[in-house]
Amino acid sequence: MCGIIGAVAQRNVVPILLEGLRRLEYRGYDSAGLVVINKGLQRVRSTGRVAELAAQIGRQKTHGHLGIAHTRWATHGGPTEDNAHPHVSTNSIAVVHNGIIENHEALRTRLKSLGYDFASETDTEVIVHLIHFYYQASRDLLVAVRAAVAELQGAYAIGVVSAEAPHQLIAARRGSPLLIGVGIEENFIASDVSALLPVTQRVIYLEDGDIADIGLLGIRIFDAEGRPVERGEHVSELSADMAELGNYRHFMQKEIHEQPRAIADTLLAGVTTHSVLPGIFGPQAEDVLGKINGVRILACGTSFHAAKVAEYWIESLAGLPCRAEVASEYRYRNSVADPDTLILTLSQSGETRDTIDALIQAKKLGHKHSLAICNVPESALVRASELKFLTRAGPEIGVASTKAFTTQLVALFLLALVLGRLHGRVSVAQEKSWLDQLRELPGLVGQALALEPEISAWAERFADKHHALFLGRGAHYPIALEGALKLKEISYIHAEAYPAGELKHGPLALVDKDMPVVAVAPNDTLLEKLKSNLQEVRARGGELYVFADQDSHFSEQDGLHLLRLPSHAGPLSPIVHTVPLQLLAYHAALCKGTDVDKPRNLAKSVTVE
Ligand code: AGP
Numbered sequence: 001m002c003g004i005i006g007a008v009a010q011r012n013v014v015p016i017l018l019e020g021l022r023r024l025e026y027r028g029y030d031s032a033g034l035v036v037i038n039k040g041l042q043r044v045r046s047t048g049r050v051a052e053l054a055a056q057i058g059r060q061k062t063h064g065h066l067g068i069a070h071t072r073w074a075t076h077g078g079p080t081e082d083n084a085h086p087h088v089s090t091n092s093i094a095v096v097h098n099g100i101i102e103n104h105e106a107l108r109t110r111l112k113s114l115g116y117d118f119a120s121e122t123d124t125e126v127i128v129h130l131i132h133f134y135y136q137a138s139r140d141l142l143v144a145v146r147a148a149v150a151e152l153q154g155a156y157a158i159g160v161v162s163a164e165a166p167h168q169l170i171a172a173r174r175g176s177p178l179l180i181g182v183g184i185e186e187n188f189i190a191s192d193v194s195a196l197l198p199v200t201q202r203v204i205y206l207e208d209g210d211i212a213d214i215g216l217l218g219i220r221i222f223d224a225e226g227r228p229v230e231r232g233e234h235v236s237e238l239s240a241d242m243a244e245l246g247n248y249r250h251f252m253q254k255e256i257h258e259q260p261r262a263i264a265d266t267l268l269a270g271v272t273t274h275s276v277l278p279g280i281f282g283p284q285a286e287d288v289l290g291k292i293n294g295v296r297i298l299a300c301g302t303s304f305h306a307a308k309v310a311e312y313w314i315e316s317l318a319g320l321p322c323r324a325e326v327a328s329e330y331r332y333r334n335s336v337a338d339p340d341t342l343i344l345t346l347s348q349s350g351e352t353r354d355t356i357d358a359l360i361q362a363k364k365l366g367h368k369h370s371l372a373i374c375n376v377p378e379s380a381l382v383r384a385s386e387l388k389f390l391t392r393a394g395p396e397i398g399v400a401s402t403k404a405f406t407t408q409l410v411a412l413f414l415l416a417l418v419l420g421r422l423h424g425r426v427s428v429a430q431e432k433s434w435l436d437q438l439r440e441l442p443g444l445v446g447q448a449l450a451l452e453p454e455i456s457a458w459a460e461r462f463a464d465k466h467h468a469l470f471l472g473r474g475a476h477y478p479i480a481l482e483g484a485l486k487l488k489e490i491s492y493i494h495a496e497a498y499p500a501g502e503l504k505h506g507p508l509a510l511v512d513k514d515m516p517v518v519a520v521a522p523n524d525t526l527l528e529k530l531k532s533n534l535q536e537v538r539a540r541g542g543e544l545y546v547f548a549d550q551d552s553h554f555s556e557q558d559g560l561h562l563l564r565l566p567s568h569a570g571p572l573s574p575i576v577h578t579v580p581l582q583l584l585a586y587h588a589a590l591c592k593g594t595d596v597d598k599p600r601n602l603a604k605s606v607t608v609e
Pocket of ligand 1: 300301302303346347348349350351352355399400401402489604605606
């Protein structure tokens with residue numbers, strides 16, 4: 001949560017900072033602000049979106065060659081202008097911060113006793129006063145930042161500038177992401193590479209505890225012990241236009257439509273005609289995956305739903321016990337750990353606090369092996385895991401996760417195949433046949449996308465509803481969960497998902513003519529059972545919206561609306577059935593006029609507990 005960017009250059013950095021903020025806005029959008037050094041500190045802040053900040057800056061004609069900027073997701077203190085970053089101390093030092101300072105109350109009391117006045121309710125403000133305090137003694141910004149961060153408990157990524165050092169940008173991180181962008185006689189910092197793509201693709205990822213002293217011509221990095229260190233430079237594979245909207249109305253719509261490409265790219269990662277190379281999960285993968293005796297998956301939100309699908313795949317294809325658990329629950333539980341059970345973490349961002357801390361807890365409990373499936377290279381989760389697989393979804397900007405989910409599912413299916421082969425459950429011929437089916441997947445997803453006009457018509461009927469039920473069975477139950485989550489997070493229609501067989505054990509009481517019931521109804525072995533469950537709904541006057549396969553027997557009748565997806569895709573069917581539910585949520589949100597890409601109260605990366 002919260003996005004930060006900074007720049008030191010020979011040109012005016014304000015347009016760079018604003019464009020960066022626009023690209024980081026998915027991380028939080030309660031308020032935005034910027035400081036540049038130009039004969040002292042010049043600060044502009046505004047509540048609301050980056051566009052409002054940009055308009056304000058346009059009126060004031062702010063410019064400068066060194067600056068930091070921030071887009072906020074409020075934690076401590078409401079989304080007011082006073083609480084917006086950057087925070088300043090005695091009009092000479094400014095700080096932007098992403099993270100949470102856990103000991104801020106004690107620091108605030110101490111700093112107040114030293115005479116500092118606080119202008120905000122944020123935890124961040126203690127950082128800037130603390131830096132100012134140490135700066136008084138040293139007159140050296142780097143030394144002051146080092147002394148200040150040594151006192152911070154919690155997570156931080158910070159950018160710091162001083163009016164007395166017009167070419168010096170200091171960056172530090174622990175627990176929250178921060179990278180340096182390397183330019184020609186200009187350098188940058190940002191929470192995420194996508195913010196810097198218009199100016200550079202050359203990036204250096206800072207490690208936990210690092211502090212960097214960044215100037216026009218040079219970058220010096222020091223580790224947690226204060227020793228100078230070299231951190232490798234990477235060239236990002238992403239391009240600036242990957243985070244552009246193009247002809248789409250919203251990033252969510254664009255990302256839904258990118259799924260055939262994203263799935264194909266993810267498959268290209270390491271699939272030959274006949275087999276999946278275990279090495280796609282890391283150099284030691286074959287050895288590690290061959291000896292594990294089970295899998296425990298830890299994840300949150302949409303990623304947790306992917307984990308639930310994987311339970312079905314890993315148990316049925318590889319014959320290994322597999323359990324998915326919500327990371328925020330697992331991290332505080334004394335679970336019984338089997339050291340040989342693989343800890344698999346799933347995350348689009350790789351910076352979800354609950355998932356990272358769940359991994360730390362699992363290691364503490366004695367689990368020996370870990371694998372992260374993630375969409376962001378060099379993210380904290382990836383770096384903390386023994387094995388890794390990077391999905392190739394490309395940047396996902398819409399807060400509602402779509403292409404990251406379906407590419408996670410592809411990665412999980414590949415993992416199930418590798419485990420199946422290494423544990424003697426999947427033959428060479430079977431593996432080839434699965435891979436042939438996987439290669440069909442982008443085409444099948446494309447056919448599901450072609451249903452958009454019909455789904456949009458359905459969505460109009462949802463717009464005035466307050467509640468909806470989603471039903472599925474087997475591996476499609478998690479898809480129903482995902483459909484309900486998508487609908488509630490972007491359209492604000494309350495939605496719940498149930499395994500269809502569970503309906504009669506309680507939720508059936510909710511069914512009446514005002515409760516639309518969405519059924520994920522693939523042509524699998526459970527279809528006849530599901531049909532009986534749907535009859536229970538119809539008999540109570542419920543209105544059914546059924547997504548069936550081309551090859552199943554269903555007829556449209558009173559109270560039952562039907563849309564047909566391609567013919568049944570076997571175990572890969574959950575991936576195909578996800579698409580219409582994403583479109584239904586998207587079009588319901590359009591009808592309701594909500595802010596699809598930035599739903600209220602949410603942020604893309606949840607880096608707090
Ligand atoms: C999905 O639409 C969500 N906005 C959210 O549930 C998300 O999946 C969750 O916060 C986990 O994020 P991660 O995949 O980046 O860890």
